[in-house]
Amino acid sequence: MSGPVRALSGIELDAFRALRVVAGESMPYFLHALFAVSPVAAPGLGTFAVDAHWRLYMDPDLLIGPARWSPVEGGAALLHEVNHLLRDHAERADALPIPRSHIAFNLAGDAEINDDLIAAGVRLPEGVVTPSALGLPDGLLAEQYYAALRKAAEAHPDLLAGMDDGGPGCGSGAGTSAVAGELPAPQIDGNGPGAGVPDGTGGLSAAAAGMVRRAVAVAVQEYGVSKGRGTLPAGLERWAASTLAPSTVAWTRLLRAAVRRAVSAAASRTDYTYLRPSRRRVAGVVLPAMRGRQVRVTIVVDTSASMGAEDLAAAMGEVGGVLRAGQVSRDRVRLLSCDAETGVPQKVASVAAIKLVGGGGTDMRVGIDAAMADRPAPDVVVVLTDGYTPWPGQPIDARLICAVITDGSAQCPQTPSWATTVTIPRLPGRDAA
Incomplete structure (x- = not known):
């Protein structure tokens, strides 16, 4: 990190909003989640990441700098990070046995997300993690990809280290390590920042996040009904059904x-x-x-x-x-x-x-x-x-x-x-x- 986490400047916020429009056009049923995240600037991060409180950490250089991502790339990255939050990868990672491999779960979560993004027609950058890149089939859950990676690592101890690109990962909201300078938890009601949190970056409480997930799940199912069978990625349909289903x-x-x-x-x-x-x-x-x-x-x-x-x-x-x-x-x-x-x-x-x-x-x-x-x-x-x-x-x-x-x-x-x-x-x- 080359600077502390802060609120976005006016021009950075405009760039983020442009990416949000592109993301919403690709997957309109995610609009509720796209508007629910709290964007913050994380200078020097080199990527986008999320925390468990629905804050989106973005390197300003990728928004407005000389190496800024194209609208298509930035929109795809935004959809990817929002998927980590919708699928509650942070809580699911906490349920895994200890010791837990952050690298393996980050790869597993990415694989669970990216095959659905590709099926939805989202243009992902070259070299992203997909099930096929891991030598595994599409359509599995992150826990299944994680188990397969850990099993492979038992036979080849250097496997996971070789897959680590040295980047910060997708953040604690993806069930991996927190990004440097991650902000503290928001106030209980989730409506305002806590101590040391910049204005406008308070994030969501667990209850508010649950409401967002259900709203998106309803939108996903309504989209599938309106557009017809087969218009939604299978993994996304499964997620929406499980989110709205009564707990067993x-x-x-x-x-x-x-x-x-x-x-x-x-x-x-x-x-x-x-x-x-x-x-x-x-x-x-x-x-x-x-x-x-x-x-x-x-x-x-x-x-x-x-x-x-x-x-x-x-x-x-x-x-x-x-x-x-x-x-x-x-x-x-x-x-x-x-x-x-x-x-x-x-x-x-x-x-x-x-x-x-x-x-x-x-x-x-x-x-x-x-x-x-x-x-x-x-x-x-x-x-x-x-x-x-x-x-x-x-x-x-x-x-x-x-x-x-x-x-x-x-x-x-x-x-x-x-x-x-x-x-x-x-x-x-x-x-x-």
């Missing part, structure tokens, strides 16, 4: 926790048994020993037409994983299928044997009653349903977990207040079976 992390964590707590609570109960006398000795009296309960779990599955096979499999996978981790053996797990046509619960051996049928209107009370009538009775009952069913009016003699798979488009009957309820969002783009 929360429900899996909640379902696992609910099943784990129910199984642990049931296992903590103890019974008296005379099969093994107690170690306590009382003259003339044989005392029973305490024996832990062998937990039994019954899973009741709604097989109405509105249930989705892949949603059901995902939920069953979570339940099954928890039961295995809790050492609940298969012989103590029963699976009942509530047939929508007959209303008669049927025992099935596995998820693959479950057949989703038409009819609707399943009464899951029948399945719950059948589970409780079985002998020995279960300690935990897990119901997988779309929620369109009446529920028992009184608590049952087992812990009840209601896993409701829904897209949220209609109001389902309220689950019992004494039961544990986990809402599972239907997988994006999946129709009911």
Whole structure:
């Protein structure tokens, strides 16, 4: 760096705005993000870079100097840096195992971005990082490119060092090293600069950045609808869909926790048994020993037409994983299928044997009653349903977990207040079976 980071001068700001126009013409659905970044001057940087707070660091020489980039080159660089922010490469890099290679992730992030820019018709400078330049296929995520690069580096230790051009990289907003003189975090509300931050360069808070991502994702999908199928890069369509899709992390964590707590609570109960006398000795009296309960779990599955096979499999996978981790053996797990046509619960051996049928209107009370009538009775009952069913009016003699798979488009009957309820969002783009 040949000088401190500062606000852009008037002529530099005009040059940036010109590049923003070029970038917006190439990818109009990115306009919201292009106007959200806070441009700053970073003399001597030699490139463009971003930080995690949506500040865009630009070498003034590339804007107005003798070696300034052409509008096409500058617009492409601007789109590249904005993509790092939209794809949240900073947070994704933080999720990688330690130690982390900044060089490898910078290359991986560039590869994830540049194949989509090329597919969108953006004219990138010669020599930019692309999947083909790394010897890898198009269309992968940065994490996948990163894993491939790290694996290759294990066989060839000097590989990553040879790929390092000595430049500053794309900045902390790209999940790599911060540029020299990077500004501190903005105020909490993101509306003004903090201490030591030039006016007009406050950046965005995490919440504001999330809103920008969603706005751009909506614009991407609307553009695809208006222009027709195949007009958007596949990776960009995937990003927009995942950004707007309901998070599936929360429900899996909640379902696992609910099943784990129910199984642990049931296992903590103890019974008296005379099969093994107690170690306590009382003259003339044989005392029973305490024996832990062998937990039994019954899973009741709604097989109405509105249930989705892949949603059901995902939920069953979570339940099954928890039961295995809790050492609940298969012989103590029963699976009942509530047939929508007959209303008669049927025992099935596995998820693959479950057949989703038409009819609707399943009464899951029948399945719950059948589970409780079985002998020995279960300690935990897990119901997988779309929620369109009446529920028992009184608590049952087992812990009840209601896993409701829904897209949220209609109001389902309220689950019992004494039961544990986990809402599972239907997988994006999946129709009911």
